[in-house]
Amino acid sequence: MAIDPNRNSRIDWVHRSCRLLAAIRDEFEVTQPFAGLTIGTGIHLEPKTVALLLTLRVGGARIVATGNLNSTQATTVNFLQANDINVFAEATMDSDVHGQSLARILAEKPDLLLDNGGDLFVRYLDSPYEGLLGGTEETTSGRARLKPLRDQLGVPILVINDSPIKQFAENKHAVGQSIFESYMRLTNRATNGKRVTVFGYGACGQGVAGCFRAAFSTVSVVDTNPVTTLSAHFDGFATPLRRDAIKSADIIVTETGAENIITADDIPNLKDGVILMNGGHFPTEIDVAEIKASPLVVRCTAYPEEGIESLTLIDERVLHILGGGHMVNLSGPRPLGNSIESMDIGFALQARCLERVAQRKGQGAGGGTGDCVVPVPIDIDARVAEDYLALNR
Numbered sequence: 001m002a003i004d005p006n007r008n009s010r011i012d013w014v015h016r017s018c019r020l021l022a023a024i025r026d027e028f029e030v031t032q033p034f035a036g037l038t039i040g041t042g043i044h045l046e047p048k049t050v051a052l053l054l055t056l057r058v059g060g061a062r063i064v065a066t067g068n069l070n071s072t073q074a075t076t077v078n079f080l081q082a083n084d085i086n087v088f089a090e091a092t093m094d095s096d097v098h099g100q101s102l103a104r105i106l107a108e109k110p111d112l113l114l115d116n117g118g119d120l121f122v123r124y125l126d127s128p129y130e131g132l133l134g135g136t137e138e139t140t141s142g143r144a145r146l147k148p149l150r151d152q153l154g155v156p157i158l159v160i161n162d163s164p165i166k167q168f169a170e171n172k173h174a175v176g177q178s179i180f181e182s183y184m185r186l187t188n189r190a191t192n193g194k195r196v197t198v199f200g201y202g203a204c205g206q207g208v209a210g211c212f213r214a215a216f217s218t219v220s221v222v223d224t225n226p227v228t229t230l231s232a233h234f235d236g237f238a239t240p241l242r243r244d245a246i247k248s249a250d251i252i253v254t255e256t257g258a259e260n261i262i263t264a265d266d267i268p269n270l271k272d273g274v275i276l277m278n279g280g281h282f283p284t285e286i287d288v289a290e291i292k293a294s295p296l297v298v299r300c301t302a303y304p305e306e307g308i309e310s311l312t313l314i315d316e317r318v319l320h321i322l323g324g325g326h327m328v329n330l331s332g333p334r335p336l337g338n339s340i341e342s343m344d345i346g347f348a349l350q351a352r353c354l355e356r357v358a359q360r361k362g363q364g365a366g367g368g369t370g371d372c373v374v375p376v377p378i379d380i381d382a383r384v385a386e387d388y389l390a391l392n393r
């Protein structure tokens with residue numbers, strides 16, 4: 001259908017590389033799990049998402065799609081629109097503008113929601129409508145937002161992030177690689193001999209720390225959980241106190257899912273020339289607005305096409321911020337995001353989980369709050385793992 005064998009854009013390359021989704025498409029073409037249903041999606045509009053959305057559409061769904069803050073790619077939007085997918089999205093860093101796109105998705109009263117960060121489900125509660133069957137949430141950050149709302153939501157919501165497969169395949173290995181790739185892509189600076197501090201040693205932080213160590217950097221880890229910090233120590237990373245870790249760092253990466261990890265209060269301790277970058281979902285881990293507004297900052301030199309801002313301080317130290325504090329692996333020139341294989345696996349989980357919720361039956365999606373904001377059912381994990389291994393033997 002949508003992919004022309006004679007065309008060779010990045011979207012086509014990605015589409016052909018998503019082998020798990022291709023197999024699911026063949027199956028869905030016959031089984032039609034979403035016949036008569038509308039799926040509203042709020043996930044990064046970039047080439048890998050095309051492969052997922054076309055898979056859902058082959059399965060009979062009508063799709064209304066928007067993206068996330070600062071990651072919408074115009075070529076992806078144009079491609080989807082040319083393929084009968086209603087897209088309400090524009091590339092923006094403005095949460096009010098993005099909020100209008102989310103509202104347009106919900107105005108279509110989708111039967112299923114595919115959420116990324118909890119934006120759609122949280123807004124759904126502002127004006128609930130009849131007929132929402134449930135859906136999926138992709139991220140750690142979204143799970144944290146939605147869990148306290150389980151009683152109000154009351155529909156099956158399967159959290160893709162809580163699949164062990166997603167934890168190691170995407171969060172650990174792929175996020176680590178792509179945050180590292182983004183540092184190289186945006187700055188073209190060396191990693192050798194640099195002191196890197198990673199905030200957060202969850203799956204994502206573990207991958208980031210490991211990739212910089214493999215690239216000959218000296219890596220420190222700061223995590224508020226002492227048990228997690230101990231595991232970083234056993235993995236061979238330095239685990240200095242927060243203040244010392246900040247003072248020594250040439251590169252600081254935030255990967256916590258929490259807010260205000262680096263703020264204006266840290267400016268006095270930051271090293272001259274430090275590079276600040278965020279890999280967490282929300283652009284609130286580094287408080288860029290507060291840092292820029294600090295009276296200690298005398299000048300901001302922006303390199304808009306490079307995704308770099310350099311702040312000169314009153315004492316002539318310079319701080320560099322990548323991607324405006326947004327997820328750096330979807331920022332800057334030619335952002336690629338996580339590897340195709342990792343997203344193929346993650347999106348296979350998405351397709352199978354949405355199929356399960358649409359079926360309104362079975363383990364993990366039987367209805368009621370018992371299935372609201374819960375991990376991917378284990379039989380779906382097993383099936384996706386088996387399918388991926390079979391394709392790679």
Ligand SMILES: NC(=O)c1ccc[n+]([C@@H]2O[C@H](COP(=O)([O-])OP(=O)(O)OC[C@H]3O[C@@H](n4cnc5c(N)ncnc54)[C@H](O)[C@@H]3O)[C@@H](O)[C@H]2O)c1
Pocket residue numbers: 139140141142171175199200201202203204205222223224225228255256257258261279280281282327328329338
């Ligand atoms: N960039 C990407 O492509 C991408 C992909 C997947 C997930 N994410 C995002 O990355 C973030 C981290 O995800 P994860 O799965 O590793 O989460 P996680 O919950 O497994 O790990 C987060 C870690 O941060 C620690 N932490 C919390 N507050 C802290 C603080 N103030 N200082 C230091 N450490 C702190 C926690 O103790 C925990 O160990 C989330 O926002 C997630 O949505 C990004």
